[in-house]
Amino acid sequence: MTQRAETGPLQARLARLARAGGEAARRRAAEAAAALAADIAAELPDGRAEAVPTPTGAAVAVEAKGLVAREFGTATRMPRPVIGPAVARLAEPG
Secondary structure, three states, X not given: OOOOOOOHXXXXXXXXXXXXXXXXXXXXXXXXXXHXXXXXXXXXXXXXXXXXXXXXEEEEEEEEOOHHHHHHOOOOOOOOOOHHHHHHHHHOOX
């Protein structure tokens, strides 16, 4: 004979843990986006970088005159990347 167990409290606890984990992840993403925006803004005195909240955390919006040419270079100028190195620093452990 199989006994039935009450799973309501367990399911509620798991749901709370999932919400708490999601909130923590969104908070970490927002903090990382703010740090990335600050790093990029420091390298772009003629532009701006801003962390923008999103439903899943945050995104970084970057605007600067000639940013694409600076980041990737042109036929006559070598690239002087700003965004790539900032993202690489963000991905470093620690």
